[in-house]
Amino acid sequence: MGVTTALAFFALSLEPSLLPRSGVFQGIVSGISVMIGYGLGVLAQWVWGFLELPRPQSRLNRVIARTAALGVVLGVMTLSAVWRHVGWQNEVRATFGMDPARPTVWVTIVIVTILLGSAILVAARSIRAALRLLIRLLNRRLPHRLSILLGTTALLFVSWWVFTGVMVSGAFAVANQVFSVRDAGTAPGVVQPASLLRSGGPGSLVAWDTLGKQGRSFVAGGPTVAELDAFNGGGAIEPIRVYAGLESADALQEQALLVLDELKRTGAFEREILVVATTTGTGWLDPNAVDPLEYLYNGDIAIAGLQYSYLPSSLSLLADQEVVRETSRVVFDIIHDHWSTLPASTRPRIYLFGMSLGSLGVESVLSTLSIINAPIDGALLAGPTFVNRLHSDIVADRDPGSPPWLPIYEDGRTVRFTTQQNALDIPTAYWGRTRIVYLQHASDPIVFFSTDLAFRRPEWLATGQRGPEIPSRMTWVPLVTMAQVAADIVTARSVPVGFGHVYSPAAYIDAWVGVTDPPGWAASDTERLKLHLAAVATAAAG
Numbered sequence: 303m304g305v306t307t308a309l310a311f312f313a314l315s316l317e318p319s320l321l322p323r324s325g326v327f328q329g330i331v332s333g334i335s336v337m338i339g340y341g342l343g344v345l346a347q348w349v350w351g352f353l354e355l356p357r358p359q360s361r362l363n364r365v366i367a368r369t370a371a372l373g374v375v376l377g378v379m380t381l382s383a384v385w386r387h388v389g390w391q392n393e394v395r396a397t398f399g400m401d402p403a404r405p406t407v408w409v410t411i412v413i414v415t416i417l418l419g420s421a422i423l424v425a426a427r428s429i430r431a432a433l434r435l436l437i438r439l440l441n442r443r444l445p446h447r448l449s450i451l452l453g454t455t456a457l458l459f460v461s462w463w464v465f466t467g468v469m470v471s472g473a474f475a476v477a478n479q480v481f482s483v484r485d486a487g488t489a490p491g492v493v494q495p496a497s498l499l500r501s502g503g504p505g506s507l508v509a510w511d512t513l514g515k516q517g518r519s520f521v522a523g524g525p526t527v528a529e530l531d532a533f534n535g536g537g538a539i540e541p542i543r544v545y546a547g548l549e550s551a552d553a554l555q556e557q558a559l560l561v562l563d564e565l566k567r568t569g570a571f572e573r574e575i576l577v578v579a580t581t582t583g584t585g586w587l588d589p590n591a592v593d594p595l596e597y598l599y600n601g602d603i604a605i606a607g608l609q610y611s612y613l614p615s616s617l618s619l620l621a622d623q624e625v626v627r628e629t630s631r632v633v634f635d636i637i638h639d640h641w642s643t644l645p646a647s648t649r650p651r652i653y654l655f656g657m658s659l660g661s662l663g664v665e666s667v668l669s670t671l672s673i674i675n676a677p678i679d680g681a682l683l684a685g686p687t688f689v690n691r692l693h694s695d696i697v698a699d700r701d702p703g704s705p706p707w708l709p710i711y712e713d714g715r716t717v718r719f720t721t722q723q724n725a726l727d728i729p730t731a732y733w734g735r736t737r738i739v740y741l742q743h744a745s746d747p748i749v750f751f752s753t754d755l756a757f758r759r760p761e762w763l764a765t766g767q768r769g770p771e772i773p774s775r776m777t778w779v780p781l782v783t784m785a786q787v788a789a790d791i792v793t794a795r796s797v798p799v800g801f802g803h804v805y806s807p808a809a810y811i812d813a814w815v816g817v818t819d820p821p822g823w824a825a826s827d828t829e830r831l832k833l834h835l836a837a838v839a840t841a842a843a844g
Contacts, residue, residue, distance in 0.1 A: 516609065574651065583612075
């Protein structure tokens with residue numbers, strides 16, 4: 303029974319999903335799946351025997367039954383799954399502009415599956431040995447079946463306590479320690495700025511070595527005045543970049559006040575545009591997002607960010623949801639309170655930006671009452687996560703006929719959606735003064751994962767509702783589709799630009815143009831900037 307269900311789960315692990323997979327990663331997914339199937343099969347067989355349900359009368363009948371079951375599973379399910387796996391992998395790879403999978407990938411998949419499955423099996427049998435020892439000890443004073451029941455219950459309780467309490471908390475604590483060490487480093491090529499308009503530079507209230515790795519990259523990066531002049535034909539000024547790291551102050555309130563003081567020091571409230579950005583877990587602000595905006599306004603812009611975690615977004619998504627909400631609200635309130643006291647005719651237009659988990663923080667600000675009397679000018683939320691409640695509500699309440707990967711909400715009066723291909727002009731209503739844009743890819747599992755996938759077919763897999771990047775072979779299978787999309791989250795940023803959770807400068811340009819509506823900016827300027835940044839990226843890669 304265990305081997306049969308293991309093979310069935312191996313076949314299910316090859317079901318089509320959203321993103322391409324390497325042989326190693328597919329082997330890991332298959333290895334875990336195989337051992338889950340094996341464990342369920344062994345458990346079912348044990349429960350059957352424990353309940354003393356009838357079995358085949360002879361050993362020969364049992365052998366024949368098992369052989370037939372194994373033959374059916376191996377011959378039909380596995381071979382069919384292998385064929386389907388190759389088909390959807392090559393389909394999605396072609397869509398993403400990647401080379402097709404090589405036949406040798408199956409060697410890697412099988413080896414990794416066997417190695418990981420064997421390691422899990424050893425661990426499981428060690429636990430079983432501990433359970434048997436506990437049952438033997440209980441048998442000295444209790445009936446055998448009561449000993450089994452109590453022993454199993456005790457082991458499950460201890461396992462649950464260790465996993466949810468000690469293991470999870472310990473894992474996050476260890477991860478924080480590990481990533482805090484990495485945070486102390488500086489990316490290659492990043493040097494301390496010599497500008498008065500950058501945090502960590504001369505006269506800054508924030509020490510360079512407290513900014514964190516991502517903060518140092520942010521304040522030291524971006525286009526120079528010469529590069530802005532070359533693109534825009536002159537008149538550029540240096541963009542302001544303000545940042546505070548976790549080590550810059552002892553508490554969130556102090557960090558936020560430090561950011562405000564840096565904005566005042568650098569003259570940020572005298573610029574045309576002020577962006578309050580919520581970072582991802584490590585404090586990262588995507589250069590693909592922030593650099594284009596500085597080109598759009600020829601440097602007449604200030605961007606502020608603050609680090610709230612050492613963890614990458616994949617872990618922060620589990621551990622820091624409330625942290626990012628609180629951070630966004632506190633930082634925004636402190637900056638917004640000062641901004642709202644300035645004359646409306648001279649203060650900068652104020653925008654919010656958040657990518658991935660940062661978009662969750664932006665949503666927490668949009669849902670507060672603090673912006674009613676002095677509303678913001680707009681917000682850009684890229685790659686919204688599956689825990690973004692506002693995003694989920696808007697998609698659920700979208701206008702009839704629009705698909706979930708590109709919804710239209712209230713005919714686009716305030717909120718609009720776009721993707722790699724600009725779709726902001728599809729809604730026909732007048733777009734008001736405050737503009738909110740969601741940038742998302744149909745192939746982004748961080749956007750479209752949901753626990754509802756376990757027992758409900760998602761709308762984005764329905765006929766006529768699919769995004770252009772979703773494999774045609776992908777169908778909904780109860781429980782399996784949820785597991786497959788959850789696995790895709792791990793590799794969501796390991797795909798080419800413009801797919802998954804990797805958003806391109808071109809998409810950000812369209813989004814920022816839509817949100818901020820730069821004066822005098824033409825469609826030809828948009829295309830020229832896309833070509834320019836593509837050339838910059840090619841030169842940097844080469």
